[in-house]
Amino acid sequence: MVSTPTSRSEIRRLPERGxxxxxxxxxxxxxxxxxxxxxxxxxxxxxxxTLYARRDDQVLFHGSAASRMLRGLASGLELCLTVTxxxxxxxxxxxxxxxxxxxxxxxxxxxxxxVDLDERAAALDYITESLVPGRVGYVRPMTDKEVRGTxxxxxxxxxxxxxxxxxxxxxxxxxxxxxxxxGIIPVSYGVGVPEPDAVTSAxxxxxxxxxxxxxx
Amino acid sequence: MVSTPTSRSEIRRLPERGxxxxxxxxxxxxxxxxxxxxxxxxxxxxxxxTLYARRDDQVLFHGSAASRMLRGLASGLELCLTVTxxxxxxxxxxxxxxxxxxxxxxxxxxxxxxVDLDERAAALDYITESLVPGRVGYVRPMTDKEVRGTxxxxxxxxxxxxxxxxxxxxxxxxxxxxxxxxGIIPVSYGVGVPEPDAVTSAxxxxxxxxxxxxxx
Numbered sequence: 001m002v003s004t005p006t007s008r009s010e011i012r013r014l015p016e017r018g019x020x021x022x023x024x025x026x027x028x029x030x031x032x033x034x035x036x037x038x039x040x041x042x043x044x045x046x047x048x049x050t051l052y053a054r055r056d057d058q059v060l061f062h063g064s065a066a067s068r069m070l071r072g073l074a075s076g077l078e079l080c081l082t083v084t085x086x087x088x089x090x091x092x093x094x095x096x097x098x099x100x101x102x103x104x105x106x107x108x109x110x111x112x113x114x115v116d117l118d119e120r121a122a123a124l125d126y127i128t129e130s131l132v133p134g135r136v137g138y139v140r141p142m143t144d145k146e147v148r149g150t151x152x153x154x155x156x157x158x159x160x161x162x163x164x165x166x167x168x169x170x171x172x173x174x175x176x177x178x179x180x181x182x183g184i185i186p187v188s189y190g191v192g193v194p195e196p197d198a199v200t201s202a203x204x205x206x207x208x209x210x211x212x213x214x215x216x
Numbered sequence: 217m218v219s220t221p222t223s224r225s226e227i228r229r230l231p232e233r234g235x236x237x238x239x240x241x242x243x244x245x246x247x248x249x250x251x252x253x254x255x256x257x258x259x260x261x262x263x264x265x266t267l268y269a270r271r272d273d274q275v276l277f278h279g280s281a282a283s284r285m286l287r288g289l290a291s292g293l294e295l296c297l298t299v300t301x302x303x304x305x306x307x308x309x310x311x312x313x314x315x316x317x318x319x320x321x322x323x324x325x326x327x328x329x330x331v332d333l334d335e336r337a338a339a340l341d342y343i344t345e346s347l348v349p350g351r352v353g354y355v356r357p358m359t360d361k362e363v364r365g366t367x368x369x370x371x372x373x374x375x376x377x378x379x380x381x382x383x384x385x386x387x388x389x390x391x392x393x394x395x396x397x398x399g400i401i402p403v404s405y406g407v408g409v410p411e412p413d414a415v416t417s418a419x420x421x422x423x424x425x426x427x428x429x430x431x432x
Contacts (some may be wrong), residue, residue, distance in 0.1 A: 008260060012284050033316070033403075034302055038254035038263035045261050046225060048299035049320050067229050086250055086266035086405075089428065095355050096362040100249070104265050128306035132401075139311050142390055146312040165429050168413035175356055178417035185410045185429050187249075189302075192402030197384035201394035206220050210307065213401050 010107055019162040028105045028162055029054040029083055030214035032130065035061070038080040039073060041165045052081070053130035054157070059107065060123050062152045068152040074113040075198060076138040081107040081155055090183040091167035099165060101184060107160045117144070123152045134209030190216050217333065224324055235378040244268040244321045244378055245299055247371055247432035249347065251277070254296040255289060268297070270348035270373070278368045283404045286367040290329040297323040297371055304400040308385035309393060315381060316399060324378045327369040333360070339368045350425030405431050 003013070004020070011018030019025070035052045038045055048069055052061040059081060063070045073079055088101035116119040124147065125136045142150075169182050194210050221227070221238070227234030235241070251268045253263055264285055268277040275297060279286045288293055304317035324334065330336040341352045385398050408424050 008258065008262070013280060016226075022411055031306075034300055034318070036252040036254075036265075036298055038252075038261040040256055040261050040294070042224065044223070044294045044324065045254040045256050047252050047263050047296045047298040049252075049298060049318065051316060061355070078260045080254070080261045080263045082252055082263040082265060084250055084252070089347060089429070091250075091348060091351065091355075094362075095341065095352055095358050097249045098344055098347065098351070098355075100267060102250070102265065106263065108260065117231075120270060125311065128314055130307060131314065132307060135307065135314070136311055139309055139314075139396065142311050146310075150312075171415070175347065176415045178415055179417050179420050180355065181412060181420050181423050181426060183410055183412040183416060183426075185426065186408030187405050187431065188408040189403050189406065192304075192404065193400045194399055195384075196397060196399040197244050199387070199392045199394055200397050200399060204395050204397050207397050210397060210399075210401065213305070215403065215407075 005161060006159050009159045011161055011163055012213065017163045017165055019164060020025070020160070024162045028085065028103045029059065031085055034081045035081050035083045039069070039077050039106070041072060042111055050129065051127065052118050053127045058158050059155045059157060060127055060152060062124060062127060062150055064200050065149050065151045067151065069154060073111050073134060074155055074206070075153060076110055078110055079155065086187055087166065088186045090169050090184050091180045091182055093171045093175040093180045097171055098171065101165050101166065103164045105160060105162045107155060107157060109155050109159055111155040114152040114154060117147055120152050121147045124150060130167070132209060132213060134207070138207055138209065170206065191210055191215060221377060222375050224310070225322065225375045227377055227379055233379045233381055235380060241269060241321050241335070241373065241376050244319045244346045245275065245302065247301055248299045251297050251299045253285070255285070255293050255297070257288060267343070267347065269343045272340055273373050275345055275371045275373060276368060278343060278366055279342060281365050281367050283367070286369060290326050290367060291371055292326055294326060295371065302403055303382065304402045306385050306400050307398055309387045309391040309396045309398045313385055313387055315385065317381050319377060319378065319380045323371060323373060325371050325375055327371040329419050330368040330370060333363055336366070336368050337363045340366060348429060350426060354423055354425065407431060
């Protein structure tokens with residue numbers, strides 16, 4: 001499936017880096033943990049990082065029912081939700097052509113709130129499972145009070161674009177001196193050793209879903 | 217130095233996670249590569265990732281003079297610039313108390329363009345050196361044409377706040393079962409092995425500024 005670019009989702013700068021197909025967009029969304037949500041509050045733009053999860057054709061995010069951001073967005077404010085991964089520092093032979101390799105997705109639209117409590121609880125479980133598969137069955141479930149105190153918003157993946165830069169630097173032909181080192185330095189998120197809290201007994205086994213956890 | 221919170225920079229949700237001192241804010245900014253810049257275009261919010269560098273009391277970012285975003289921001293649009301680092305997945309004993317450890321900074325304000333070409337070239341060198349210290353002296357300098365084709369914007373670090381979550385999960389006392397594994401899984405950006413491009417000769421040494429490169 002390919003989104004048709006709109007005036008705001010069309011990539012105009014370096015359009016060769018743009019993509020509108022759902023496989024590309026979904027892969028970038030699925031590789032991330034935190035998105036940046038932009039909206040307008042009191043006339044000025046606000047950009048807030050928040051945890052998210054993709055579920056089919058939707059991005060889910062959540063927070064306290066007391067959150068000004070979530071209350072505002074649930075009332076139908078336009079938003080822009082952006083996910084970015086930095087993959088490498090790109091070192092060219094000219095200062096000008098230095099760059100980054102990255103993958104990003106920008107979504108536009110209006111989010112709606114999940115009002116039904118059972119659906120909301122299911123969406124919250126989905127977000128937790130998306131972050132740590134296998135976790136929900138291991139922990140104490142949400143109580144009704146906790147579900148009631150949480151807003152879950154749903155943004156359709158409809159007006160969406162991806163932008164990707166990959167590969168080596170692109171130098172001017174006259175700069176291509178083999179004696180000058182140019183290339184990329186890859187960067188990526190890595191996973192450390194899980195650290196139990198002070199309550200966890202030394203005899204409590206590290207569950208598989210913790211020991212085997214990986215990003216994306 | 218401490219910023220005085222304004223109505224938009226004050227942390228209202230979980231205010232105990234908020235900080236307004238410049239040492240905290242600067243450390244978070246200095247640890248990052250990409251920020252998310254939010255602004256309003258044609259009435260809707262737009263959030264775009266971009267490379268940045270802190271220089272004293274300012275954040276610098278740049279792009280093509282043809283960029284709609286940079287042209288709009290240079291004309292005095294309000295913006296919000298956000299930097300986020302995810303440090304750990306926080307696994308609690310209840311689904312509800314799952315969280316992330318993170319550090320984020322949110323800046324509000326209006327950016328100004330560096331019009332003077334010498335100042336602009338110096339700022340571009342600063343951005344490159346901030347990304348890869350030692351690189352500017354190794355590569356072909358910017359030409360006048362390249363400097364003229366690039367906009368550099370400066371956002372003062374004035375209306376700023378940081379928000380930080382760190383440490384173990386915070387469970388409800390009645391959930392604190394030592395037989396349930398709770399704790400954190402640390403995540404962090406790691407650096408891979410530099411990869412020379414196809415032009416670089418096999419006999420060209422990897423410069424120290426590449427071999428020793430680290431984040432932040």
